[in-house]
Amino acid sequence: MNFDLLLASAITLSVPLVLAALGGAIHRRAGIVNIGLEGHMILGALIGAVVSGISGNWALGALAGFIAGGFSGLLMNVIITRLKGNEIIVGLGYNIVMFGVIGYVLRAAFGVSGTLQFEGLQRMPKIDIPVIADIPVLGALVSGKDPLFWLCIVLVPFLAWALKATTWGVRLRATGASEAASASLGLRTLGIRDGAGIVAGALAALGGVALSLGTVGLFNENMTAGRGFVALAAFYFGRSRPLPTALACLLFGFFDALQIRLQTVGGFSPDIISTLPYIAVVVVLAFTGIRQSRRGARALS
Amino acid sequence: MSTSSTPAPLASPDPAAASCRIGARGISRSFGPVQANVDVMLTVRPATVHAIVGENGAGKSTLMRMLYGLDHPDSGTVVIDDEEVVLSGPRAAIERRIGLVQQELAIIPELSLLENLVLGDEPAHLGRVDWKAARTRADELAASVGIEIDWNADAARTSIAIQQQVEILRLVYRGADVLILDEPTAVLAPAQADELLRLLSSLREAGRTVIFISHKLDEVLHIADRITILRSGRTIAEIERGEVDRAGLAAYIVGDSEVPHSEITRGTPGEVVLRIEGVSADDDRGIPRVDGVSLELRSGEIVGVAAVAGNGQEELAESLIGIRAVSGGTIRLGDDDISSRSVRARRRAGMRYVSADRKHEGLALTLSLTDNSIATPGLTSLARAGWLRRGAVAERVSSVLGRAAVRFGSASDPASSLSGGNQQRVVLGRETSGDTRVLIASQPTRGVDVKGIGYIHDLLRRARDEGAAIILFSEELDELRELSDRIVVLHRGRISGEVDGSSSRAEIGALMLGEHHGDAAS
Numbered sequence A: 001m002n003f004d005l006l007l008a009s010a011i012t013l014s015v016p017l018v019l020a021a022l023g024g025a026i027h028r029r030a031g032i033v034n035i036g037l038e039g040h041m042i043l044g045a046l047i048g049a050v051v052s053g054i055s056g057n058w059a060l061g062a063l064a065g066f067i068a069g070g071f072s073g074l075l076m077n078v079i080i081t082r083l084k085g086n087e088i089i090v091g092l093g094y095n096i097v098m099f100g101v102i103g104y105v106l107r108a109a110f111g112v113s114g115t116l117q118f119e120g121l122q123r124m125p126k127i128d129i130p131v132i133a134d135i136p137v138l139g140a141l142v143s144g145k146d147p148l149f150w151l152c153i154v155l156v157p158f159l160a161w162a163l164k165a166t167t168w169g170v171r172l173r174a175t176g177a178s179e180a181a182s183a184s185l186g187l188r189t190l191g192i193r194d195g196a197g198i199v200a201g202a203l204a205a206l207g208g209v210a211l212s213l214g215t216v217g218l219f220n221e222n223m224t225a226g227r228g229f230v231a232l233a234a235f236y237f238g239r240s241r242p243l244p245t246a247l248a249c250l251l252f253g254f255f256d257a258l259q260i261r262l263q264t265v266g267g268f269s270p271d272i273i274s275t276l277p278y279i280a281v282v283v284v285l286a287f288t289g290i291r292q293s294r295r296g297a298r299a300l301s
Numbered sequence B: 001m002s003t004s005s006t007p008a009p010l011a012s013p014d015p016a017a018a019s020c021r022i023g024a025r026g027i028s029r030s031f032g033p034v035q036a037n038v039d040v041m042l043t044v045r046p047a048t049v050h051a052i053v054g055e056n057g058a059g060k061s062t063l064m065r066m067l068y069g070l071d072h073p074d075s076g077t078v079v080i081d082d083e084e085v086v087l088s089g090p091r092a093a094i095e096r097r098i099g100l101v102q103q104e105l106a107i108i109p110e111l112s113l114l115e116n117l118v119l120g121d122e123p124a125h126l127g128r129v130d131w132k133a134a135r136t137r138a139d140e141l142a143a144s145v146g147i148e149i150d151w152n153a154d155a156a157r158t159s160i161a162i163q164q165q166v167e168i169l170r171l172v173y174r175g176a177d178v179l180i181l182d183e184p185t186a187v188l189a190p191a192q193a194d195e196l197l198r199l200l201s202s203l204r205e206a207g208r209t210v211i212f213i214s215h216k217l218d219e220v221l222h223i224a225d226r227i228t229i230l231r232s233g234r235t236i237a238e239i240e241r242g243e244v245d246r247a248g249l250a251a252y253i254v255g256d257s258e259v260p261h262s263e264i265t266r267g268t269p270g271e272v273v274l275r276i277e278g279v280s281a282d283d284d285r286g287i288p289r290v291d292g293v294s295l296e297l298r299s300g301e302i303v304g305v306a307a308v309a310g311n312g313q314e315e316l317a318e319s320l321i322g323i324r325a326v327s328g329g330t331i332r333l334g335d336d337d338i339s340s341r342s343v344r345a346r347r348r349a350g351m352r353y354v355s356a357d358r359k360h361e362g363l364a365l366t367l368s369l370t371d372n373s374i375a376t377p378g379l380t381s382l383a384r385a386g387w388l389r390r391g392a393v394a395e396r397v398s399s400v401l402g403r404a405a406v407r408f409g410s411a412s413d414p415a416s417s418l419s420g421g422n423q424q425r426v427v428l429g430r431e432t433s434g435d436t437r438v439l440i441a442s443q444p445t446r447g448v449d450v451k452g453i454g455y456i457h458d459l460l461r462r463a464r465d466e467g468a469a470i471i472l473f474s475e476e477l478d479e480l481r482e483l484s485d486r487i488v489v490l491h492r493g494r495i496s497g498e499v500d501g502s503s504s505r506a507e508i509g510a511l512m513l514g515e516h517h518g519d520a521a522s
Helices: A003-029 A037-055 A058-081 A087-110 A138-142 A147-165 A167-177 A179-184 A189-212 A227-237 A242-265 A276-295 B060-067 B090-095 B113-118 B131-144 B160-173 B190-205 B217-223 B246-254 B313-321 B343-348 B358-362 B369-374 B377-382 B390-403 B420-432 B450-465 B477-483 B505-512
Strands: B022-031 B034-044 B049-053 B075-080 B083-085 B098-101 B178-181 B209-213 B226-231 B234-240 B272-282 B288-298 B301-306 B328-333 B351-354 B438-442 B469-473 B486-491 B494-500
Touching: A003 A037, A003 A058, A003 A138, A003 A147, A003 A167, A003 A189, A003 A227, A003 A242, A037 A058, A037 A087, A037 A189, A037 A227, A058 A087, A058 A189, A147 A167, A147 A189, A147 A242, A167 A179, A167 A189, A167 B113, A179 A189, A189 A227, A227 A242, A227 A276, A242 A276, B022 B060, B034 B060, B034 B075, B034 B226, B049 B060, B049 B190, B049 B217, B049 B246, B060 B098, B060 B209, B090 B098, B098 B160, B113 B131, B113 B160, B131 B160, B160 B178, B160 B190, B190 B209, B190 B217, B217 B246, B226 B246, B234 B246, B246 B450, B272 B313, B272 B469, B288 B301, B288 B313, B288 B328, B288 B469, B288 B494, B301 B450, B301 B477, B301 B505, B313 B343, B313 B351, B313 B438, B313 B469, B343 B351, B343 B377, B351 B420, B358 B420, B369 B390, B369 B420, B377 B390, B390 B420, B420 B438, B420 B450, B438 B450, B450 B469, B450 B477, B469 B477, B477 B505, B486 B505, B494 B505
Parallel strands: B034 B234, B049 B209, B049 B226, B098 B178, B178 B209, B301 B469, B301 B486, B351 B438, B438 B469
Antiparallel strands: B022 B034, B022 B075, B075 B083, B226 B234, B272 B288, B272 B328, B486 B494
């Protein structure tokens, strides 16, 4: 098995996860668990594919997906904050509605079911870095990646810094930790949460763009395949801090890449192998749970 | 979210010129059938400390909430600087330089103390917080009132006393000139309360106005320039400093109704029921808090535990009932080692617990009084084949509520409908009913008014006389001295001494600060 290929594919597969998980992490820090990441992702994937397909410009597609995701995030968040919906129920319902609407739009507007392809769709470019590309491991890590990979590289430290050093970050964390106390200090907690919801929706939608305009260059209504929920697990594991969250995504991305490799090796049932990343998620979550219960160990029984 | 200004200087129209910096003119406020405030009058002069006293449910907190714009009078008005005003909300109050510290502190545990101080009004440039400027300002503030604060500490890791100081400084930071404090000393140890009172004095010297609510009459008489007494939502009197003594003040508070006055009786210790042998325990963060405590409890006695907050008393109480695992040592009930038994098993064996955290561990506030009265492992005796027998339930409920003389409307009302003192009586009624061998009572009178305290003391004495071994954790030294047959003092998780129940405050206080004076003090 070629390790460099495995590594390169792990990183490529991690990018959508990192984007969605960072969005979820920000929303979580503002006090809301975003169960709707999956829905935002699939919307971003569709809008990205459609706009890139029509305009022939990947950047326009990505931008459109990003903006659509922001609106989507705002809509879902408003239902939670202003209409006082339960975040879990709203998130789950939101996903179901989103997938239903998208399935309908595919049939009604494009006359296809499942997969949507555009002749003129422009995929994201791969940025090859000369010299470094030939270095083992390092080349696989950073060369031949799309622009959204580099966005992740910038976003992780930026968000970590912004949470600590900006008024936005301090107020966001305060709101998430204690809404009542923050409101009593005159913070506009609903507005802060709406803002975080927009960030979550927009970043998750960019994750969707990374799927549809990345390797394949088409839209499929099953293409997120639960990645929104894997992202949920990632920021839970990373306790909503940007770097650990991104590292958790890398871990899940690695298992996804491994699964794809093992499919080609043969010898195992492909159906069982394809469950590998999800089993990894369950194992990691169990580990997180044990760690946290140790931390807060209090009860004997 | 973009406004970030430095606190404004004192407003130009001299606030000292006003005879009433803040007050109430004929304020009434009802919640359904309950009249919380009836025609309340209040006049707080500038640069004074003004105390508001009254029983639980006398309407003090409601009045404070209206002065801060969190609630609005049905009739009557709030007065600020001799002017009748309508406060639309806390923002309006903040603009008029009024700040409120509620009983539930608005300190955010996940943030550092510095972040807490500046939150919402951060010194910033283009959205980027200037932490250096924030720190300088924080140090100036602390120095101006003569305290020291480790600003980089996580709020979650600091004591409630420090959190409270930060919250008060935050109001000053935001330019507040009137500070309203709702029972600030209820959760403080004596030494911490003294420090808070000094802080309030220095705020007064700096020309600020302080309103504070307290049940502790001694500190009220000690610091207040003026005292307003509320009873059943009405203003009973406004008294100048020195016009009244402790007994007089107590009489104003309870009015004609009788102050339950029980004579001090001591227990008759029988055989040893609970043996605590070298018990150690850690707190939630894994820091050792209880360090090799050994103690024997006998039936029919009350053993008081005195300690400054944070010296392991909470952890000890929790490990006795089994909410917290011990990290060393054994606990024996009779001859059985129960150190690793579950809470359920311990309760079945006759151990009972009154939590210091009444709202979360003592009661389920949203459930009915009925549910709260019967919610114990002994519940099964009220059931046949898993079905609760109505008659048996009703009988148990009336015995629990009757035992504690709880004042309630209907047993199907939620526990939250009762005042704090009555809530605590429900807990004590439940925990002292039935066959109680050991009662672990942690801060049973915290936040309870004078009259309620009397009832709770009676319940404890009664349980003792019925043969229970009681270990009483309290931050009120007078309470410990009044109830305990002997008092053990904890300091940094160890027993620093054991003294007779009638020992002097000074003697106990010295032990609380860790001053051993001869090992055999008892």
